[in-house]
Amino acid sequence: xxxxxxxxxxxxxxxxxxxxxxxxxxxxxxxxxxxxxxxxxxxxxxxxxxxxxxxxxxxxxxxxxxxxxxxxxxxxxxxxxxxxxxxxxxxxxxxxxxxxxxxxxxxxxxxxxxxxxxxxxxxxxxxxxxxxxxxxxxxxxxxxxxxxxxxxxxxxxxxxxxxxxxxxxxxxxxxxxxxxxxxxxxxxxxxxxxxxxxxxxxxxxxxxxxxxxxxxxxxxxxxxxxx
Amino acid sequence: xxxxxxxxxxxxxxxxxxxxxxxxxxxxxxxxxxxxxxxxxxxxxxxxxxxxxxxxxxxxxxxxxxxxxxxxxxxxxxxxxxxxxxxxxxxxxxxxxxxxxxxxxxxxxxxxxxxxxxxxxxxxxxxxxxxxxxxxxxxxxxxxxxxxxxxxxxxxxxxxxxxxxxxxxxxxxxxxxxxxxxxxxxxxxxxxxxxxxxxxxxxxxxxxxxxxxxxxxxxxxxxxxxxxxxxxxxxxxxxxxxxxxxxxxxxxxxxxxxxxxxxxxxxxxxxxxxxxxxxxxxxxxx
Numbered sequence: 370x371x372x373x374x375x376x377x378x379x380x381x382x383x384x385x386x387x388x389x390x391x392x393x394x395x396x397x398x399x400x401x402x403x404x405x406x407x408x409x410x411x412x413x414x415x416x417x418x419x420x421x422x423x424x425x426x427x428x429x430x431x432x433x434x435x436x437x438x439x440x441x442x443x444x445x446x447x448x449x450x451x452x453x454x455x456x457x458x459x460x461x462x463x464x465x466x467x468x469x470x471x472x473x474x475x476x477x478x479x480x481x482x483x484x485x486x487x488x489x490x491x492x493x494x495x496x497x498x499x500x501x502x503x504x505x506x507x508x509x510x511x512x513x514x515x516x517x518x519x520x521x522x523x524x525x526x527x528x529x530x531x532x533x534x535x536x537x538x539x540x541x542x543x544x545x546x547x548x549x550x551x552x553x554x555x556x557x558x559x560x561x562x563x564x565x566x567x568x569x570x571x572x573x574x575x576x577x578x579x580x581x582x583x584x585x586x587x588x589x590x591x592x593x594x595x596x
Numbered sequence: 597x598x599x600x601x602x603x604x605x606x607x608x609x610x611x612x613x614x615x616x617x618x619x620x621x622x623x624x625x626x627x628x629x630x631x632x633x634x635x636x637x638x639x640x641x642x643x644x645x646x647x648x649x650x651x652x653x654x655x656x657x658x659x660x661x662x663x664x665x666x667x668x669x670x671x672x673x674x675x676x677x678x679x680x681x682x683x684x685x686x687x688x689x690x691x692x693x694x695x696x697x698x699x700x701x702x703x704x705x706x707x708x709x710x711x712x713x714x715x716x717x718x719x720x721x722x723x724x725x726x727x728x729x730x731x732x733x734x735x736x737x738x739x740x741x742x743x744x745x746x747x748x749x750x751x752x753x754x755x756x757x758x759x760x761x762x763x764x765x766x767x768x769x770x771x772x773x774x775x776x777x778x779x780x781x782x783x784x785x786x787x788x789x790x791x792x793x794x795x796x797x798x799x800x801x802x803x804x805x806x807x808x809x810x811x812x813x814x815x816x817x818x819x820x821x822x823x824x825x826x827x828x829x830x831x832x833x834x835x836x837x838x839x840x841x842x843x844x845x846x847x848x849x850x851x852x853x854x855x856x857x858x859x860x861x862x863x864x865x866x867x868x869x870x871x872x873x874x875x876x877x878x879x880x881x882x
Contacts (some may be wrong), residue, residue, distance in 0.1 A: 451790050451793075454788035459786045459788070461782070469778050478780065481603040482783075527786070530787075535723075587718065
């Protein structure tokens with residue numbers, strides 16, 4: 370599915386104009402290196418979720434190019450994109466967790482729905498539990514998870530099929546404790562070290578700076594887009 | 597791909613069976629629609645002759661005891677060709693003839709159009725060799741039981757109502773399912789399954805319900821046929837019911853599943869397009 374590539378996500382000269390004529394992005398460019406991490410930082414309504422939707426081809430940009438793992442997603446045929454899309458990890462906001470199931474069952478649901486079973490499925494499950502630190506909680510029902518653990522489970526579900534790229538939509542948003550936010554940041558770093566490139570949107574620019582994330586790992590969006 | 601479909605379908609089915617009543621209602625609605633469609637097809641309605649008796653004339657020809665079977669046959673064919681004759685039939689001695697009673701000897705019944713033809717033919721045949729005597733017979737037959745034309749309109753209204761109930765029950769069933777399987781639906785979307793791929797197990801479930809509805813219809817059809825067949829009025833009002841050929845099977849195995857699929861599809865789409873579909877999932881404001 371993926372050949373040799375150095376850039377996990379490349380956004381070039383991206384322009385997106387809404388139906389009302391508002392230019393949300395006008396020449397946005399950035400890149401996420403393979404096994405790297407980038408945070409797209411911006412306040413509410415700055416287009417963070419929109420950017421992820423454009424990368425996932427749920428919306429079409431007015432202009433520009435988007436490459437994911439060496440593939441120009443805007444030029445792939447619908448059939449090829451459908452196959453390719455299943456290899457992009459995605460943590461939506463709010464994270465989707467399945468009530469009435471355990472942590473392990475949540476991860477297995479995605480793996481089996483994608484037709485991944487046997488040894489490969491077991492490997493994916495173990496890797497996801499290990500990188501997110503959820504191994505001790507694997508048999509715990511979702512209802513007993515705290516706010517951070519729910520996000521971690523969302524991350525585990527996102528990475529269980531070993532995608533080259535994980536897109537995270539506002540993972541810090543529902544976490545109130547600073548300690549938990551920093552723990553989540555460390556988990557994202559662990560996932561990156563596990564070989565998965567991460568592009569995460571957030572409003573938490575200050576948290577990132579305090580935690581030592583360099584400015585070059587942040588993509589700052591315009592403060593506000595009024596639609 | 598097939599394995600993943602079966603897994604998702606199995607998961608969906610387990611969730612659906614938590615409320616069997618909803619699905620029984622949906623299956624019942626498919627059966628109701630099939631029954632309504634049958635009623636429209638099977639019911640016999642009469643037009644202008646509704647309720648009127650019919651007048652019949654025939655000539656009863658008593659045959660000579662010496663006449664051979666072959667000669668009787670030839671004679672019957674000869675009479676059949678005469679003007680005004682509708683048909684000729686044979687009676688053994690002791691058989692009954694309509695409007696006459698038991699015939700004492702072997703006879704031919706020569707059905708004609710009207711009284712004058714009957715009288716003229718009776719005279720003509722009385723002198724024919726092999727015929728001992730002739731007699732004109734007149735009788736009135738009661739019309740077959742039938743329903744007024746309005747009943748077909750009522751059957752059509754019934755069918756429209758049944759389809760409405762079917763669509764409503766499809767909306768209720770799949771609305772409930774998508775609400776209680778909504779997180780799984782969202783997760784599959786986040787995992788990269790397209791809308792069509794996610795919808796396929798739901799459509800398969802609606803097809804299955806349609807098939808069950810069709811089987812219930814077929815069981816009712818076959819079960820009642822023996823019982824209703826003994827009722828003369830039913831045989832006259834719905835003759836098609838007793839000689840329907842492949843129609844009930846076609847209705848059970850093709851039309852009913854398609855009805856289920858249609859109602860399920862409408863229910864799924866109307867639920868997905870409804871803004872109140874998943875109230876627990878907020879929209880991101882990023």
